[in-house]
Amino acid sequence: MPGVQTLERHDSPISSRFATNPVASLSTEDVEQFERDGFLGPIDVLDATQLAAVRHAVDGVIARLGELAPHLYEVEQAHAERPDEVVCHFLGGWLIDEVLHDLIFHAGATAPLARLLGVEELRFWHDQVFAKPPRHPGVVPWHQDYSYWTRTGPARHITINIALDDTSVENGCLHFVRGSHRWGLMPMVPFDANLEAIRAHLPDGAEFEPVPVPARAGQATIHHSHTLHGSPANRTDGWRRAAVLNYMASDTRCMDGSAPLLRGTPVVPEGEIVEGPHFPIVWPLRGTP
Numbered sequence: 001m002p003g004v005q006t007l008e009r010h011d012s013p014i015s016s017r018f019a020t021n022p023v024a025s026l027s028t029e030d031v032e033q034f035e036r037d038g039f040l041g042p043i044d045v046l047d048a049t050q051l052a053a054v055r056h057a058v059d060g061v062i063a064r065l066g067e068l069a070p071h072l073y074e075v076e077q078a079h080a081e082r083p084d085e086v087v088c089h090f091l092g093g094w095l096i097d098e099v100l101h102d103l104i105f106h107a108g109a110t111a112p113l114a115r116l117l118g119v120e121e122l123r124f125w126h127d128q129v130f131a132k133p134p135r136h137p138g139v140v141p142w143h144q145d146y147s148y149w150t151r152t153g154p155a156r157h158i159t160i161n162i163a164l165d166d167t168s169v170e171n172g173c174l175h176f177v178r179g180s181h182r183w184g185l186m187p188m189v190p191f192d193a194n195l196e197a198i199r200a201h202l203p204d205g206a207e208f209e210p211v212p213v214p215a216r217a218g219q220a221t222i223h224h225s226h227t228l229h230g231s232p233a234n235r236t237d238g239w240r241r242a243a244v245l246n247y248m249a250s251d252t253r254c255m256d257g258s259a260p261l262l263r264g265t266p267v268v269p270e271g272e273i274v275e276g277p278h279f280p281i282v283w284p285l286r287g288t289p
């Protein structure tokens, strides 16, 4: 389609939009808390100008989602079919929008993640947007991120969820299950499953008590690849949008070379490191605009 960018050719930020914040440094207690609980936050990530830019970018993609879908990695099929029931969810906005492209390199996100993952070098895996319209019944069922990512390994992946709206229990903020990152890997839950579908797969004796973690717009929460999390419906009159960034250790390998790991990306042979223009190193940052 004319006018649609393929921005993965830029392996560093195009603008200096996200170069302005001082990078939050995590304390030893933060790191210990993440290791104990499997999540951390909220922490400050976007200032007001950056937040406005990311919201604008996300809204622009949502407004043209049907038209842009072929240029993204994925638009949630169940949402495309039943938008009044299923949360809006897509992957790959960074490929087509300059703000979403540059966001993946934002040191306010990548530096803390590299520290929590305990790596010198952090590699981008993919981005996602979750958007719950006002008064919408859609939930994000309790799940573990790595259950969707077993074609890459070993599991040294991490997620940051950047709130684009103030979140609360009423508008379906993110909830985490403390300590569940040590429960082993559970089956993948379909995106349009009911909130509680994972309960059938919990290990014996698991204390399943999701904890709400509200955040202000521009703040973020970070979670381990095996931490159970999800979010209930939005019962308010406003949107609840989140920009989610997923990263992995730089030596993560392809565990299944039978097909592209993400739509439109070259096949990575099994056993090889997942690298190339779609999977840039984001920390330490290589180039400055």
Ligand SMILES: O=C(O)CCC(=O)C(=O)O
Binding pocket: 130, 140, 145, 159, 160, 161, 172, 173, 174, 229, 230, 231, 242, 244
């Ligand atoms: O924002 C949400 O409700 C869910 C997001 C999620 O699953 C994630 O951040 O990994």
